[in-house]
Amino acid sequence: MRIRLDRTVCDGFGVCTKHAPGYFSLDDWGYASLIGDGTVLEKDHDAVTRAIMDCPVHAILTLGEYRPPDAPPHPEEVEEPELKTEDNEAEWGFVR
């Protein structure tokens, strides 16, 4: 498993260092940075997964094995998705 930490998202909760102290370090204000290149050893898989799951702002992401993606379409070719108006919980709760 390989992970990355998005430091623009990290909000300094520090949960990651509690679960996987070998992979994250905190600065003086509690904001995290990744230690190493993000490669997770098999023995640490569970602890790092816990850190990923418990991060309140989802700042830790797993990097999948590299697979050649399908060619992304040109933006001009992307059609605007139709706005969902039914069965939309947020809309039901807050707009209607």
Added chain:
Amino acid sequence: METADAATDLTIATWPGYTPRLLRDPDTDYAAYVRAGGYQPLDDPDTLLEEVDLAGLLGRGGAAFPLAVKLRAVRDNGWRAGGTVVVANGEEGEPASIKDRWLLRHRPHLVLDGLRLAARMVGSDRAYAYVSDALAANSIEGALSELGGGFDGLAVNVVTVQPGYVAGEETAAVRAINGGPAKPTDKPPRPFEQGVAGYATLVSNVETLGNLPYLLRHGSHDFRAAGTSASPGTFLITLTGGGRLPSLYEIPYGLNFTDLIEWYGVNPDRVGGVLMGGYFAGLLNRVVLDSTVDHEAVRRLGSGLGAGAVSVLTDECPVAVAASVMAYFDRENAGQCGSCFNGTAAMSAVTSALRDGVATQEDLTRLERWSVVLRGRGACATLDAACNMAASLLVQFPQVVTRHLDNDCDTCRESTYAALRPYEVEAVVTV
């Protein structure tokens, strides 16, 4: 030849004995640019890429990364990602630099010619000119309209953003073009892996691109006739400070710093130090006068040429300059990474207190520690720049720092140095 740019009070010159490659007469006119040898046909992009490699052309945006390596990475990733995009980065966030805006305003066809060649080398049919300066945007739009909006099967769009120190960072360029704010994203992925619309993207500084038409016409051997073996060619340097008007020079790498500063019009005896690489690489004391102006020599001093902006300190107190630059970082960081917005604020507070003669030894100890432990903790290089400033102040000017602990700096007592953007050449023109 030395000329004055009336609009900006800028002196423009090329080092004596050298024919300018970049700082030539303005070529806002397509026909004039073609008459001067521009827009030469490119038969084999791979051969040009080989020439770029042999020339050892380094990026001029600040990182001095070999362009050929970047081109190959984008081209190869593009095969997997289904396409490539090229971006001419002319968003000059560095206040002490003017070179990119000058090139875009006065030599738009040179930049577009370079962009076209880069696009061919990576196999791209989509390009962007990414700028914040309104005059630069007008100039490049005008040049594009002469070309009918594109050329060589390449569609070029101009993207204009609000100026900012972080807006010129390559991931900020990609993010802005993709419709987001002009602020950096964390890596990976880097643009050469995944950039504009998910394609492998070449983000290249406009000066870097401006070297490609010369390489196509003259080849790598001629290119290497100027400069050093590790820093080949000529480059644009913005000199500020020393009581002189700002100057934009094209010089070969490897000159003596003393000769350059004398040419700029400042007596080397008056030089107390320099601010290197704009605001990025920190301060150097008079040791700089024994160095040469090339990446390897400046790196040996623990500093960097960055985007080729050097500010000469004469009467200014280096602590006051550092405090102003640090306050700038505190204000102008992207406000995204906690380590950065907290770290720059904390280091700014200490350097300001030091300037005002109220800092303690404990404050200095903290500043020194932060300059080490905060390095690399931001998504972009702003925090590293602040660390460079703090570390270089402490290492290069220890006696001046000690005097400030005792509130014993005559310069700071006599007058308050409170430049919001020290050595700024010219505010970015926005509409």
